[in-house]
Amino acid sequence: MKLDYAQMTWGEAGGASDRLAILPLGATEQHGPHLPLTVDTVLATGVARALADRIGAVCLPPITYGDAWNNEAFPGTISLSPETLAAVITDVGRGVERIGHPALITLNGHFGNRGPAAEAAVRLADVGLPVLALDYPGLEDIAARHCDSIPAGNHFFHADEVETSMMFALAPDVVRLDKAAPEYPEFPEDFGTRPMQLREFNESGAFGDPRPATAEKGAAMIAEIVENCLPLIAAFCEENRIGAPAWPR
Amino acid sequence: MKLDYAQMTWGEAGGASDRLAILPLGATEQHGPHLPLTVDTVLATGVARALADRIGAVCLPPITYGDAWNNEAFPGTISLSPETLAAVITDVGRGVERIGHPALITLNGHFGNRGPAAEAAVRLADVGLPVLALDYPGLEDIAARHCDSIPAGNHFFHADEVETSMMFALAPDVVRLDKAAPEYPEFPEDFGTRPMQLREFNESGAFGDPRPATAEKGAAMIAEIVENCLPLIAAFCEENRIGAPAWPR
Amino acid sequence: MKLDYAQMTWGEAGGASDRLAILPLGATEQHGPHLPLTVDTVLATGVARALADRIGAVCLPPITYGDAWNNEAFPGTISLSPETLAAVITDVGRGVERIGHPALITLNGHFGNRGPAAEAAVRLADVGLPVLALDYPGLEDIAARHCDSIPAGNHFFHADEVETSMMFALAPDVVRLDKAAPEYPEFPEDFGTRPMQLREFNESGAFGDPRPATAEKGAAMIAEIVENCLPLIAAFCEENRIGAPAWPR
Amino acid sequence: MKLDYAQMTWGEAGGASDRLAILPLGATEQHGPHLPLTVDTVLATGVARALADRIGAVCLPPITYGDAWNNEAFPGTISLSPETLAAVITDVGRGVERIGHPALITLNGHFGNRGPAAEAAVRLADVGLPVLALDYPGLEDIAARHCDSIPAGNHFFHADEVETSMMFALAPDVVRLDKAAPEYPEFPEDFGTRPMQLREFNESGAFGDPRPATAEKGAAMIAEIVENCLPLIAAFCEENRIGAPAWPR
């Protein structure tokens, strides 16, 4: 039995309520000319499932819309406001607590979700549910080791070799590498200091060069992301006095 | 090309912005001892995709959590509050309008979502986006024609022959018919008049007898639901002066 | 002494705090050419008072504005948003709980109030106040037995023989039967599936034929509605372990 | 025809949309041992109707619950939060504007409603609806001229000769003067500077001596309140360039 709500019955969910619960946070957002709009959801869900397998946790259904305001100038991007997204995560957290899980891990695949996820984590902590808010820990180093292309910079991994490789590993049918083309946009000097549509300086939606992407690289990167999560989860469980999951080391 | 955000790039989304957009509304909720917690999302998405194919509309990613308050006494049920759910649909609607779609169709697979979907539809109508809020039109008649079991009554189609058949048609791998068992709960006299956990009078989570379910029945019912949507969409488009989609008749 | 806040002092309210409290939910909305804008408030209050008398409950002052969005195209219709209406009912419920009543019954006279009333009922249930949300139970059957006109269909009882008769029974001075005229509007095919102003297909505001209305019919229908409430209240009290009111049978 | 929504049809409301609209603001609150809990609604509605008659304005249905927080220690008091009350008034104001009335007058009969009424007035002014927020203008002088009892002080007119007289004029059947008794509470030194339940220093709920109340005094005071409103309305109309109503002088 996979510990995934997409396969579990309510009885199985009840039986697994002493385990950690993992909530993938995705988005609906442009991902260049070669990837579909659901990349962030596919990747966050894939990583969350791999992590759930690894530590014996339960994987919840993903949040499929995120805060992608700065990509709204590209069609196909549909956002929740940060207030709405924080409310969604908070409501899910309350459900997780009601079921009896000792803690929630949010596994986030989209930069714009960080603020709302952190805000929801504080709200849930204030009412007694420990929350660990993970992105892809150590991604910058992982990418440097596995990728052949030069990153676009500014900690951006978007529709590039990293995301394209991970998509090849998780959902190869929807990757159209023949449409992929490199773009190394020049970031404005005041990048990060004002509300800014990325389309102002980015034409294709890709950041970097997706062309060397392979499924092997993607699988390897996902596996390393999962391993990087483990010590964080161990520390989190210890600090919250949650019986550490007995994952194989 | 499928007109599905799970496969479309932003360029394709931009090129399809003159089409209707369909938003599947799912839920995370108990579905008896033989079906997973994601049934409502799987079914709403499956019907929405079939409808999108039929009329040349765009299928958006599903909302994966709904208002399932009255099933919360069963583990595995995780709800959004009605306010949060209405906010989610409203935010998605604003994104749909920004992209330029002439209208939004919500395709709802979970009873508890009706109120919030209707509320969001009014809000969006007030700011200029026509919204058609569909459930599964004509389901009661369709079920009567295709199913062999007696319905549980009270317009309830939950973890029964209907939903199990549709799951067989859409996601057979997660159906465990060997676990299926009939339950015909006795509805309390004041059913529908007070906040009530269904678990008060329902033990297994199933309403009716899922055992005669087959993929063929499911496929046939989905096809009829889709056909039942067509005249509603035609009337909706005419009333809102939206160029009627030229679907094959 | 009538157990009606319109006649009770605070001392009497305190002495009756072990009884059920009934809150009439009205509206301010067009009711055709022959009835005033306050029909829903007058009727809900009248039925609530009759019910309070019958079971020894306390009748609270009515909510005088409801959610009548779909009649706003007719002048004289003034709505609360569903959020505001749910907040009003919730606040009143909290007051009822503070006073010490064991439960609240909302007695609703206007269709558009159902969603907000149900939402408020869940919120109040979550904080410990049992709420029974009644409309006019069994009205369709009652109307069929007492009325001479053909109903307009679609479960619509609005400015018709039913409401006009009940107004004759409760507030005859404001009924102007000479202005009454029948209208059997053709409901659009997509009725109930999108935000829709009733005025799009209804000219006079009446649904059906009010002309055969009489006070006798109205009084009889009110009495039957009240009787239909009794088993629902009995079940509600039993489920919530509220000492069943000892009404005469 | 009375210009009162309790008697008007939608057609008549449409025909009167060029007139001022008056909204009575009441409350559900303790009023001593001799008056019912609905006094503030009865009085505000009575004064509003008299004012509407006087100036040819339309009288809307009253708001029946107000912000009576500081009387909640007496049973029978049921409050809206100030946020909810402001939302109610704002929603009604938007309806008034939609119908086309040039302005809204709130006629308030309960002290605790002043803040929310003023807040709603600002919100409505910001979206273009002029609002005049009246209490009972000049009541202190009027009371001094007509009443025989000594006022309780601190601008308090609550369950005293003033309110009891006005109730005698408007709803004599629910006044029980035989239960009336004087109470001259000693106001705490920090009265008005902290959230304070009046019951801390007031036993009966009455402030002053209601016993000399008569219907004649009540009718005279209502008439003078109405006259005191006129110059305020005239100034308000002039400042907002609303064609001054041609009331008889």
Place this chain on the structure above:
Amino acid sequence: MKLDYAQMTWGEAGGASDRLAILPLGATEQHGPHLPLTVDTVLATGVARALADRIGAVCLPPITYGDAWNNEAFPGTISLSPETLAAVITDVGRGVERIGHPALITLNGHFGNRGPAAEAAVRLADVGLPVLALDYPGLEDIAARHCDSIPAGNHFFHADEVETSMMFALAPDVVRLDKAAPEYPEFPEDFGTRPMQLREFNESGAFGDPRPATAEKGAAMIAEIVENCLPLIAAFCEENRIGAPAWPR
């Protein structure tokens, strides 16, 4: 050591947590041609510090923006909405309670803040924090004794001899008396009954004659305001069973 957060470390704040906490409520608002936009913050903070010294309480940092809607027609006025201001005071109150202070005193220097301060006080009282909401107690009498100019009336002390004298006592460098000029505006007949920009009838922003202002008058008035606070605080502490501060008498 001054008990002022502007000088205290967290250790000192912890050591003073058994004392009363005073929160100055200021505003950013026009104050005539001779005073800066921060007058209300400067004065409220100055009075709060003097009061804190007098009774051994802790002075918190001031709220620097208030609800100054009716001065927004003058540039330099920047308001919080009443909802936002009430939320700010409520959040600060929750922090005060968390630290352990037995009660909060808000010391308000701006008329428009009264409603939101009272609303926040009720909310905080409902969750267990006693709040005393002071303005400048007895200011009208104090002003009459110390000032040489005639007040503008209507209980208005704005950019006049009172405020200018207090500014001379607290922040003389930013007073430009050479720019001061008297203005005695004629208040509209409906003043106080509708949302009204003061600039409609007030040209300079001053109300009265600031020219006779002196630092001595200001210091004397501040000292008397502080003394007037003492009995209110004593009563407040007694009613809330807070060990009365042992201030020198």
Place this chain on the structure above:
Amino acid sequence: MKLDYAQMTWGEAGGASDRLAILPLGATEQHGPHLPLTVDTVLATGVARALADRIGAVCLPPITYGDAWNNEAFPGTISLSPETLAAVITDVGRGVERIGHPALITLNGHFGNRGPAAEAAVRLADVGLPVLALDYPGLEDIAARHCDSIPAGNHFFHADEVETSMMFALAPDVVRLDKAAPEYPEFPEDFGTRPMQLREFNESGAFGDPRPATAEKGAAMIAEIVENCLPLIAAFCEENRIGAPAWPR
């Protein structure tokens, strides 16, 4: 004339409405054993004033409370919720827009304010006010060049040589260097991934070694922060087509 609301009259504010407006964002938060609780407000205001001088912009009054949730375990820390803080900044931005300023710069001195400031910036951008959200640009490099102590790491500059030096430059009277002591806390492995009270691993409230702090270092660092702001402001003005301020180069 200083372009600072603390010194400006409304007339001067009106005359400067074509200039940029700068809003300092402070906090009320523990700052170790040697600095007061208002450090972040003092520093943000000091830097904002220096920047305003440099570019001819207007300096607004500071926000004095921020989101300091993760320091709440230290007494003396008082937070706004992120929602409240975002509302405050949004309200101030609306006032800035009403006055006519072409844009708002938030100058933030406290890490926890970043999310709410960014959220408010998006809201304001959506209604037409350009917002540049600055912290202390380039602080890490500046600190490395000017400071003698080793930083505590993790981009933390809190109650250390940097902040203490800047306090010496701006408010030397409230610095008590004799109380200063170094602390190099060990950051938990999962730092930054869950809601975490800093006090869990930090005893004194200081991060690093404040002892080598001097006023000269502080003044130099402030001057460099200001210079680092200039190209960001220039780019921001150009992108928003705001006439670039003609500051001396």
